[in-house]
Amino acid sequence: xxxxxxxxxxVSVSAAQAITQGISKEGGLFVPEAIPSFSxxxxxxxxxKPYVERAAAVLSKYLTDFTAExxxxxxxxxxxxxxxxxxxIAPLHTLEDGVEILELWHGPTCAFKDMALQxxxxxxxxxxxxxxxxxTIIILVATSGDTGxxxxxxxxxxxxxRILVFYPEDGVSPMQKLxxxxxxxxxxxxxxxxxxxxDAQSGVKAIFTDPAIAAKLERNGMMFSSANSINWGRLVxxxxxxxxxxxxxxxxxxxxxxxxxxxxxxxxxFGNILAAYYAREMGLPIAKLICASNENRVLTDFIETGVYxxxxxxxxxxxxxxxxxxxxxxxxxxxxxxxRDDQAVCRMMDNLKTDGKYTVPAEMHQKIRALFAAGSxxxxxxxxxxxxxxxxxxxxxxxxxxxxxxxYEDYRRSTGDTTPTVIASTANPYKFSDAVLTAVSGPSGxxxxxxxxxxxxxxxxxxxxxxxxxxxKTPRFTGVCNRADMEQTVYDLLHIDAE
Ligand SMILES: *Cc1c(COP(=O)(O)O)cnc(C)c1O
Numbered sequence: 001x002x003x004x005x006x007x008x009x010x011v012s013v014s015a016a017q018a019i020t021q022g023i024s025k026e027g028g029l030f031v032p033e034a035i036p037s038f039s040x041x042x043x044x045x046x047x048x049k050p051y052v053e054r055a056a057a058v059l060s061k062y063l064t065d066f067t068a069e070x071x072x073x074x075x076x077x078x079x080x081x082x083x084x085x086x087x088x089i090a091p092l093h094t095l096e097d098g099v100e101i102l103e104l105w106h107g108p109t110c111a112f113k114d115m116a117l118q119x120x121x122x123x124x125x126x127x128x129x130x131x132x133x134x135x136t137i138i139i140l141v142a143t144s145g146d147t148g149x150x151x152x153x154x155x156x157x158x159x160x161x162r163i164l165v166f167y168p169e170d171g172v173s174p175m176q177k178l179x180x181x182x183x184x185x186x187x188x189x190x191x192x193x194x195x196x197x198x199d200a201q202s203g204v205k206a207i208f209t210d211p212a213i214a215a216k217l218e219r220n221g222m223m224f225s226s227a228n229s230i231n232w233g234r235l236v237x238x239x240x241x242x243x244x245x246x247x248x249x250x251x252x253x254x255x256x257x258x259x260x261x262x263x264x265x266x267x268x269x270f271g272n273i274l275a276a277y278y279a280r281e282m283g284l285p286i287a288k289l290i291c292a293s294n295e296n297r298v299l300t301d302f303i304e305t306g307v308y309x310x311x312x313x314x315x316x317x318x319x320x321x322x323x324x325x326x327x328x329x330x331x332x333x334x335x336x337x338x339x340r341d342d343q344a345v346c347r348m349m350d351n352l353k354t355d356g357k358y359t360v361p362a363e364m365h366q367k368i369r370a371l372f373a374a375g376s377x378x379x380x381x382x383x384x385x386x387x388x389x390x391x392x393x394x395x396x397x398x399x400x401x402x403x404x405x406x407x408y409e410d411y412r413r414s415t416g417d418t419t420p421t422v423i424a425s426t427a428n429p430y431k432f433s434d435a436v437l438t439a440v441s442g443p444s445g446x447x448x449x450x451x452x453x454x455x456x457x458x459x460x461x462x463x464x465x466x467x468x469x470x471x472x473k474t475p476r477f478t479g480v481c482n483r484a485d486m487e488q489t490v491y492d493l494l495h496i497d498a499e
Contacts, residue, residue, distance in 0.1 A: 001064040003030040003232065006335040007349065009342045014065045016127035019120075019233035020137065022226030027209050027349075028342070030232045031332050035281040036061040038243070040257055043284070047247045051079050051089035051240075054247060055119075058240045061282075063123070070126050078119035078237075083108055085464065090115065090241040092248050095393055098420045099408075100254070101401070102245045109179060110428035110464050111321070112272065113150035116229075116237040120151075121158045123233045124225065128160065135223045138494065139163040140207060142200035142228060144268060144321045145176035146427065148190070149183070151227040156185030163227070164493050165190045166200045169480055171320055174448045175431050175467060181475035189493040190477035193486065196314055198326050203486040204228070213487065220496045229271030230328050238275030239282070245422050246284055255420060260287040264411075264423040266404040267291050267299055268322040270329035272424060277333060277371070287419050290373045292407035294319045297376035299327055304374060306365030308348075309357035318379045318435035319399040321426070326352070337364050373415075375407035382406065383439035386429075390440055396461045399432045401425040402439075430455065430467050 003018040005011035007028030013021070018030035038061070046054045055075040056068075063071055079089050086106040093101040107114025128137055137160060141151045148165040155163040165180060169192040172180075180190050193200050207213055208224055217223055229235060242263065249255040263286050265273040273291055280286040293300045295315040302308045310325040317323055331345060338344045338361075351358040360368070377385070385402040389395055397405060404423050412418065429436045433451040437444060441458045444451060449471050456463055481489045491497070 001036070001062060002033045004033055004340070005029065005342070006031055006331050006345050007342055009340055014130070015063045015232070016065050016130040019123055019127040019231065020131050020223075020225055022224065022231045023205070023208055025209070027205075028345070029230050029329070029331055031335055032062060035278060038283045040283075043243065043246065044250070044257055046243065047250050049247075051244055052076050054244045055079060055237070055240045058243055059236060062236050065130065066126060074119055074122035074126060077122050083118055084114075088248065090244055092245060092422070093395065093425075095389070095395060095423075098254075098418060100245070100249065100420070100422050101395070101425045102241065102422050103425050104241060105398075105425065105428045107150070108153050108466055109146065109149045110431050110467055111146035111150060112424070112426040113146045114153070115241055116234045117147070117150035117154040117227060119237045120227055120231070120233045121154045121161070124161070125158065127233070132223060134160075135218075135221055137161045137225050138217065138222050139227045140204050140224055140490070141165045141226070142197065142204040143167045143172075143180075144197040144323060145172035146321050146431075147228060149176065149179040152180060152183040152185070152188050152190070155227065156183065156188055158187070162187045162494065163189070164490060166193050166204060166486065168192070168196045168200055169194055171196050171316065171323060173320060173432050173434070175433065175470070176320075178448070178470050178473065178475070181477045182470060182473040183476065190479075191489055191493070192480040193483055194480060195483045197324055198314075199483045201228070201326065201328070203483050207487055207490060216496065220494070222494065228328075229269050235271060235275055235278075235329070238272055239279050242276050242279035242286070242422075243284055249420070249422075258285055260285045260419055262286070262288045262290060262417065262419045262421040264290040264292055264404045264408045264421060266319070266322060266400040266424065266426055267293060268324040268327065270299065270327040270333070272426070274329045274332055280371075288373050288417070289371055290375070290408060290411055292404040293374070293376040294322045294382070294403050295376065295378045296323055296325055298325050299330075300374040300376040302330075303368055303372050306360045306362070306368070307357060308352065308360075310352070311356040318382055318432065319403050321400055322403065334360065334364070337367050373411055375410050377403045377406040379435075383435070385409075386436055386439035390459065396429045396436065396440075396459050397425070398427040398429040399435050400427055428464050428467070429461065430463050
C-alpha cells in the first residue's frame with residue numbers, strides 16, 4: 001500500500017516513509033491510496049482474540065511494507081499489561097442498556113493518546129530502520145495537554161530519537177502541566193509557549209515545512225518527525241480500538257455480526273473520530289459518527305452548514321484538549337470525500353490560511369451530513385452531565401467524555417435513534433480533578449492534590465497510580481517562549497547553531 005499527500009496526489013511513499021516523515025513536503029497529510037476492507041469473517045475471527053492480535057490484524061492492512069513479525073512485535077511491545085492497567089487494554093463499561101463507554105485511558109498517562117503513542121515509537125523505529133539512514137529523529141510536538149505527556153512517555157530514552165514538546169502556557173490543566181514538566185528521560189525537553197494550542201500547532205507546522213530548517217538539521221545528522229495526529233502512525237493505531245469495541249460487544253452478546261452501532265467521539269483535532277471513519281470505511285458496521293465539541297464548536301457548525309470558519313472567539317473550557325479551532329485531520333476527510341481531489345483540498349486550505357474559512361461544495365456537504373451528526377456542549381452542561389451520570393450510575397466521567405455524553409443525550413432525544421452506541425472516553429477524571437470535583441461536590445479552593453483527595457472521598461473512584469505518583473515531584477522544565485522564538489528554542493534544545 002502506498003500513501004499519497006492530501007495536497008499532491010502525485011506524491012507516493014511507503015508507510016515507513018509516511019511515518020518517519022510525518023508530513024508531506026508541500027504541507028499535505030499522508031493518506032492511504034485506498035482504504036483496505038475488513039470482511040465479516042475477519043472481524044468474527046478476532047472476537048476471541050486479545051487486543052494485541054486485533055491490533056496486528058488492523059495494522060497489517062495498512063503497514064504493508066512491515067513484515068508480519070514486525071507488526072506483531074510492535075503491537076506486543078506497546079499493549080502490555082504493565083503499561084495498560086486493564087487486561088482488555090480498551091475495556092467497555094456499560095452505562096445503560098445499549099450505551100457503552102469505551103475507556104481509552106488505562107495507559108501510562110491516563111488519556112487516550114497512549115493508545116497510539118505507546119506504539120508509535122515502535123512503528124517509528126522499524127520505519128526509520130527502513131528509511132532514515134542513521135539520522136537522529138527529532139520528534140517535535142505541539143500539544144493541547146495530553147499528546148505531549150503521552151509522546152514524552154512513549155519516546156523517552158528511545159534510541160536515536162529526541163523529543164521536544166511545546167504546550168500553551170495557560171491552556172493545559174495543572175495535572176497535565178505537572179505530568180509534562182516532571183518528565184524523566186535523557187532525550188526529552190518541554191517548553192511552554194505564550195499563546196493557545198493553535199499557535200503552538202501552527203508554529204510547529206511552520207518549522208516542519210521550512211526547507212532551510214530541514215537543511216540545517218540534516219547538516220547535523222538529524223531529521224524531524226511528528227508525533228501529532230497529523231502523523232499517519234498516530235492515526236492507524238486508533239482504528240484498532242473501534243474494531244476491538246465491536247468485537248467486545250459481539251463477545252458479550254450485545255450485538256450480532258453486522259448489527260450497526262453509532263460512535264460518539266469528543267473531538268478536537270478530528271483525529272480520533274477520523275479513525276472511526278476509517279473503521280467504518282473498512283467495513284465495521286458503524287451507522288452514525290457523532291462529533292461532540294465543547295464551546296469551541298467550529299466542527300459542529302461545519303458539519304451543520306458546510307462552512308468551516310475559525311474566525312470566532314476562542315474559549316478556554318474545562319475540556320482543554322478540545323480547545324481547538326483548526327482541526328488538522330479534517331483535511332484527510334475532505335480529501336477522501338472530494339474523490340481524492342488534491343487541488344480542491346489545496347484551495348480550501350489556502351482559504352483557511354488567508355481568510356480563516358472555507359466552504360465545501362454542496363455535494364460534499366451532503367455526504368458529510370449523511371455520515372456525521374454533531375453537537376456541542378458548554379462548561380455548565382458538562383458539569384451537570386458529570387454530576388447526573390455520577391448520581392444515576394455511580395460512574396465518574398472526565399470533562400471531555402462528559403461533553404460526548406451530553407451531545408449523545410441531545411442526539412438521542414432529537415432523533416429517537418436508539419442504535420447501540422459506543423462513546424469514546426478519552427481521559428481519566430483525575431486528570432481534570434478541579435472541574436470534575438466542582439461538578440460533583442461544588443467549588444473548592446484546595447491545591448491540585450487536595451482536590452484529588454477530595455474527589456476520591458466524594459466518589460470512591462480509584463486514583464490511577466501514574467497520577468498519584470506525581471505528588472511532590474519538582475518540575476525539570478520551566479522554560480517559556482514566544483511563538484516567534486520557537487525556531488530558536490528548537491536549536492537551543494538540540495544544541496545546534498542557528499547559522
Ligand atoms: C486529544 C484529546 C481529545 C481530542 O481528540 P482529537 O483526536 O484531537 O479529536 C479529546 N479528549 C482528550 C482527553 C484528549 O486528550
